[in-house]
Amino acid sequence: MSLPGQLYRLQQLDLELQRQQDLINGINEQLNKNEGLIEAESELTSRKQRLAEVEKRQKVVEWALEDLQEKTNHLSKKLYGGAIKNPKELVNLEQQAKDLRSKLGSKENDLLELMTQVETMQGEVKASAEELEQLSQEWHQKQENLKQRKSAAESKLAKLSPDRQELAQQISREALQLYEQIRLTKQEPVAKVEQGRCQGCRITLPTSQWQRAKAGDLVQCSSCNRILYLE
Helix, strand or coil, X not given: CCHHHHHHHHHHHXXXXXXXXXXXXXXXXXXXXXXXXXXXXXXXXXXXXXXXXXXXXXXXXXXXXXXXXXXXXXXXXXXXXXXXXXXXXXXXXXXHHHHHHHHHHHHHHHHHHHHHHHHHHHXXXXXXXXHHHHHHHHHHHXXXXXXXXXXXXXXXXXXXXXXXXXXXXXXXXXXXHHHHHHHCCCXXXXXXXXXXXXXXXCCECCHHHHHHHHCCCCXXXXXXXXXXXXX
């Protein structure tokens, strides 16, 4: 294999190595990227907290309702027990009973409203939990797929790296330095010549240039400075 051919082969290895490394970097980024799952977890936590607050309010209203019911029952016994004969006192007791019944009705309405809220919010919590479970399963499956792809890319890197090192050792230091220097500014430092044109910059080459490249000499394109290679 000619020197330009070796450099072209080196370039192919470098491009494939970079492609596999970019693939691994992209997979690592995806493995650390689970905004949807985090958002779903946050939403479930928030809904559970809101539900707990409403359930707490419901419990307070239930306690207040029980207390009012006890007071109403106690007052009814006094009012209708026959022990109190004083008309004025009976009127006062009737007014108190009326006020208690009004409060009792209001608390019952409050309780019904809170119970409706709790039922609705319980449904929302259940839906969020199911959504989170679904997202979690999908995320774990995606992770497994990503890890398999990452493992395959790492295996390719492990195989390509020694091949690249072995080939680089066969190339003269001067040619390798030139290759690496051009590579600092151009992703592909070696360009094929087809129909007399440099495929790096698409410029037609002087006949003498591509003939020398065809002979296996180390020739650079007079336009883009890439190393020329003819198969």
